[in-house]
Amino acid sequence: MKVLYLTGYKPFELGIFKNDHPGVKYIQSAIKQRIALFAEEGLEWVIINGQLGAELWGAEMVLELKEEYSQLQLAVLTPYLNQEESWKEHNREYYESVLAQADFVDSISKKPYEGPAQLRTKSMFMLQKSDGMxxxxxxxxxxxxxxxxxxxKRLSESGEYHVFQITFDDLQQVIEDQSHDDWN
Structure with a gap:
């Protein structure tokens, strides 16, 4: 796998409203572990849309992993222009700091938000441009x-696309592992 599409929940869907919430570090740890495994196997690109939540938290982990895996690169392909326009200032600053460190940044639609069709187009584009999710x-x-x-999942039925999940059970395991490590 050369290109991985990273996505997931937005922060509010998990009841997280600040990046210093304790849950963020566990989500990031789970993402980092998985991406490191893929990088060991030759992963070159992680692509995201730049959404708040799992995508940007994961992007931070990709940026950390780049120090160890020189082939690893981060691309941010926003669904449309100025997606951060209505975000709170601290979220915009966080988003812009990740974009500033990305290896490639572009917008799939070269227009501002017009409707849900752009989101559907974004999803199809990301699936077509990646080997797995x-x-x-x-x-x-x-x-x-x-x-x-x-x-x-539908695409993966062909055997040509791979879907890897981080579930709540996976996150619980990360919490237990880290608590055990902290205890020792």
Whole structure:
């Protein structure tokens, strides 16, 4: 796998409203572990849309991993121009700091938001441009990732596309592992 699409829940879907929430470090740890494994196997690009939540938290982990895996690169392909326009200032600053460190930044639609069709186009584009997906998503907890997850699962039935999930059970395991490490 050369190109991995990273996506997942938005922060509010997890009840997280600040990046210093304790849950963020566990989500980041789970993402980092998985991406490191893929990087060991030759992963070259992680692509995201730059959404708040799993995507930007994961992007931070990709940026950290670049120090160890020189072939690893981060691309931010926003669904449309100025997606951060209505975000709070601290979220915009966080987003812009990640974009400033990315290896490639572009917008799929060269227009500002016009409607949900741009989001559908974004999902199809990301699936077509990647070999697999790492998604922070659990079928037990509804949320915005369910649509792209369903499309990716359908695509994976051909055997040509791979879907890797980070579920709540996976996150619980990370919490237990880190608590055990902290205890020792």
């Amino acid at each position: 790492l998604i922070v998503y659990d079928e037990e907890k509804d949320g915005s990732p369910k649509y792209v997850y369903k499309d990716a």
